[in-house]
Structure formats: structure tokens, C-alpha cells
Amino acid sequence: MNQIYSRQLGILLFIFLLGSALVYVPESVITQDVWVATTLATLVGLYLLYVLLTIQEMHPDLNIMQVAELSMGRIVGKFFNLLFLWGLLMATILLLFDIVLLLQIIYPKVPSTFLTASLVLLSGYTIFKGISSGARLADLYIWLILPLLILGFAVAATLFNPMYIPPVLAKIKPIIGASIYGANWPFGEMIVIALYLPFVIDLKRNKKKLYFWFGLAALVLILRSFMVLGALYPEYLKVARFPFYEIFRLVTFQDFQRIELFFFALFISVGLGAVLIAYNALNLGIRTFFALGGGFSLVFPVGLLIIALMFNSFPSDIKYLANQANSGFLVTLPIYILYPTITLIAAKIKQKLKEKTRN
Amino acid sequence: MMIYVIILFFILCVAYSFYPLIRNKKWAELFLAIFIFLLGTLYAIQYQFDANILPQPGDLISRLDPWANSLGKFFELNF
Numbered sequence: 001m002n003q004i005y006s007r008q009l010g011i012l013l014f015i016f017l018l019g020s021a022l023v024y025v026p027e028s029v030i031t032q033d034v035w036v037a038t039t040l041a042t043l044v045g046l047y048l049l050y051v052l053l054t055i056q057e058m059h060p061d062l063n064i065m066q067v068a069e070l071s072m073g074r075i076v077g078k079f080f081n082l083l084f085l086w087g088l089l090m091a092t093i094l095l096l097f098d099i100v101l102l103l104q105i106i107y108p109k110v111p112s113t114f115l116t117a118s119l120v121l122l123s124g125y126t127i128f129k130g131i132s133s134g135a136r137l138a139d140l141y142i143w144l145i146l147p148l149l150i151l152g153f154a155v156a157a158t159l160f161n162p163m164y165i166p167p168v169l170a171k172i173k174p175i176i177g178a179s180i181y182g183a184n185w186p187f188g189e190m191i192v193i194a195l196y197l198p199f200v201i202d203l204k205r206n207k208k209k210l211y212f213w214f215g216l217a218a219l220v221l222i223l224r225s226f227m228v229l230g231a232l233y234p235e236y237l238k239v240a241r242f243p244f245y246e247i248f249r250l251v252t253f254q255d256f257q258r259i260e261l262f263f264f265a266l267f268i269s270v271g272l273g274a275v276l277i278a279y280n281a282l283n284l285g286i287r288t289f290f291a292l293g294g295g296f297s298l299v300f301p302v303g304l305l306i307i308a309l310m311f312n313s314f315p316s317d318i319k320y321l322a323n324q325a326n327s328g329f330l331v332t333l334p335i336y337i338l339y340p341t342i343t344l345i346a347a348k349i350k351q352k353l354k355e356k357t358r359n
Numbered sequence: 360m361m362i363y364v365i366i367l368f369f370i371l372c373v374a375y376s377f378y379p380l381i382r383n384k385k386w387a388e389l390f391l392a393i394f395i396f397l398l399g400t401l402y403a404i405q406y407q408f409d410a411n412i413l414p415q416p417g418d419l420i421s422r423l424d425p426w427a428n429s430l431g432k433f434f435e436l437n438f
């Protein structure tokens with residue numbers, strides 16, 4: 001049974017967006033109006049969701065890569081699909097690297113190769129169980145994630161100082177710049193769900209549920225940016241690696257310390273969920289590219305490739321955070337936005353030509 | 360440590376990928392699976408021995424640093 005419901009895909013999208021950027025604040029390349037930049041970035045996510053759903057409505061039984069080949073022709077379609085696969089690979093590697101960076105803070109003595117391999121193996125096992133099992137897992141996850149999120153925001157509110165918030169739209173340029181970062185990560189990366197859409201059996205009736213879960217994730221991320229700005233003063237926000245995580249490290253309740261470890265379940269659930277979703281999308285993408293049909297034979301070979309490429313590409317977190325984290329969007333954002341847009345335009349043109357020929 | 364990862368994934372690939380594909384005579388898929396596994400192994404060995412022979416996705420990102428810095432300056436961002 002390789003079928004899922006819109007609700008389940010919506011939850012997967014929610015987990016993916018939070019897993020990708022809950023503890024990180026990609027828009028923190030500015031210190032003021034971070035939450036405004038996040039709000040602007042959500043518009044890109046909303047646009048992508050609209051484009052992906054429109055493409056899927058036009059060709060309900062095909063995935064975006066098959067639509068690209070059908071609309072643009074085999075050679076051009078394959079070229080664009082190769083770029084899309086590259087985007088998927090980069091998204092998976094970066095998501096894995098991000099969660100491993102966080103885990104290294106919690107488990108400083110455990111080798112990063114062990115942490116990385118464990119995450120990939122856990123994800124691989126879930127992929128082997130099938131897409132429906134992954135969706136049911138998301139159904140269960142959400143009851144763990146939502147209460148912890150509410151509790152997390154309540155705890156973070158104890159450090160909140162409204163004095164740190166003020167400037168709203170004082171400088172437009174930095175806000176636009178920061179929103180580009182947010183548009184790439186996490187909202188651009190949500191293109192991975194394109195390969196899950198053909199598995200949804202009630203997409204036509206319940207696509208609003210996808211918009212609902214997207215909206216909820218966007219709201220949580222905007223609130224996170226707002227909370228981070230209010231809880232950490234702007235100068236600290238500038239240097240914090242994991243701003244939302246830092247809040248929990250600063251909070252103490254009487255004799256209780258290390259509050260952040262209580263929220264470990266939240267961070268690992270959403271982080272692992274995001275890796276799992278991207279990893280499965282990459283697996284589905286490679287299978288589609290080589291027209292292999294369904295199956296799991298590539299899961300472990302691709303897993304090893306992801307691990308090896310991650311360590312080769314980002315051997316040092318210092319180098320990554322100082323340079324690569326800032327320039328990564330130049331490689332991925334154009335693919336995340338242009339690929340679905342071009343595919344949609346090509347599909348529309350193809351459809352119109354077909355109608356003309358019929359008349 | 361990376362050597363153990365390669366060995367573990369080799370066992371998993373043989374058990375859950377190569378063997379079922381050979382049994383079902385899916386030769387094209389088997390060839391692709393072996394190719395991806397070998398590519399992953401080569402990159403893993405490269406990392407283990409700190410060599411820099413194969414091209415890496417991170418290199419492309421690093422090459423774009425000057426562009427990112429120019430954009431950062433234009434948008435007045437704090438890198």
C-alpha cells in the first residue's frame with residue numbers, strides 16, 4: 001500500500017519545515033526585523049506549494065519529474081530533472097549536516113560519523129517500511145511535536161523582553177536580503193514534497209489540508225523568529241549558531257538546569273523527520289530519473305553516498321558556518337524556484353497546444 | 360570510523376539491494392546500485408585518507424563565496 005492522505009502529507013510538510021529550520025534561524029543574517037524576513041520568506045513557500053499542487057492537478061498520476069519530461073521533451077526534461085536531483089541531493093546533505101551539528105553539541109564525545117550513519121540507517125529503515133508507514137509515523141509524531149512546541153514557546157516566553165523587538169521595517173534592504181535566505185532554507189527545500197504528491201489519494205478534495213499545515217508551520221517559524229529576537233538580544237542573535245536552542249540553554253527553573261535536553265525529543269523528531277523526507281525524495285527522484293519504477297534497492301547505496309558527500313563537502317563546521325552557509329543559497333535557490341516554475345509553464349503550454357490540435 | 364561505515368553499508372547493500380536484484384535479474388538496476396555504492400565508497404575513502412581528488416559539491420558552494428559576500432554587502436547583511 002503506497003498511498004497516503006493529504007492530512008498525512010500536510011503533517012510531513014509541517015515536520016519537514018520545522019526540522020529544517022526550527023533551531024536555526026536562517027534569516028538571522030540580520031539582527032532586527034528577523035520575523036518580518038521570515039514572514040516574507042513564507043510567501044515563496046506559499047508560491048511553491050501552489051505551483052506544485054497545480055502541476056499535480058494537471059497530471060495526477062505523474063510526479064513532477066515525469067511531468068517535466070512529458071512537457072519539455074526527453075532531452076530537455078532530463079536536463080532539468082538532473083538539476084532537480086542536484087537540488088534534492090544538496091537539500092538532503094545540508095539537512096543531515098545541520099542535524100548532526102546539533103547532535104554534536106548534545107553528544108560531544110560521540111564521533112560524527114557514528115551520529116551521521118545512525119541517522120541515515122534510521123531513515124533508511126523507515127523508507128524500507130514504505131511511504132504509508134512513514135506517513136503513519138508522522139501521524140504519531142505530531143502528537144509529540146505539538147505539545148512540546150507549545151511548551152517550548154511557553155518556556156522561551158520567560159526570557160522574552162519586548163524591548164529587543166522594536167524596529168519594524170526600519171531598513172528594507174536587509175530584510176529583503178534575509179528573506180532570500182529564508183526563501184531558500186527552509187521554504188525552497190520544501191520542493192522535496194513534489195515527489196510525494198502522486199501518492200496522495202485525496203489531493204483533489206483535501207488540498208486545503210496541505211495549505212493548513214503549511215500555514216501552521218509558517219506561523220510557528222515566524223513566532224520562532226519573533227521569540228528568538230525577543231529572548232536573545234540582537235547582538236547575541238548575530239553570533240548564536242542555534243538561536244532557538246540557545247534560549248533553552250539560558251532558561252533555568254529553580255534547581256533545574258539543562259532544560260534544552262527536555263526538548264531533545266522535539267529537535268530530534270523534527271530533524272530526523274526532515275532528513276527522512278528528503279532522503280526518500282532523493283531515492284524516489286533517482287528511481288524516476290532512470291525509470292526504475294517502485295522499489296527500495298537504492299536506499300542503502302544512496303545512503304552511503306549521502307554520508308560520504310556530506311563529510312567531503314562540509315568537513316568543518318567552522319568553515320561551513322563562516323562561508324558555505326552564506327553562499328549555499330546561490331546553488332540551490334534558483335533550482336528550487338525555477339524548476340517547478342518552468343515545469344508548470346511547459347505543462348500549461350503543452351496542454352494548450354493539445355487543446356488547439358483537438359479543435 | 361569511516362571504514363566501519365563502509366563495511367556496514369556494504370553488508371546492507373549486499374543483503375537488501377544487490378542480492379534481491381540478482382535474484383530478480385534486474386541487471387540495469389543492479390548496475391546503477393553498484394555504481395552509486397562504489398561512488399559513495401570512493402568519496403568515503405577520500406575523506407578517510409584526507410585526499411582531495413574527486414570533485415565535491417561543497418567546492419562549488421565555496422567558489423560562490425565572493426558572490427555571496429557581494430550580495431551580503433549590497434543587502435547590508437551580517438555574515
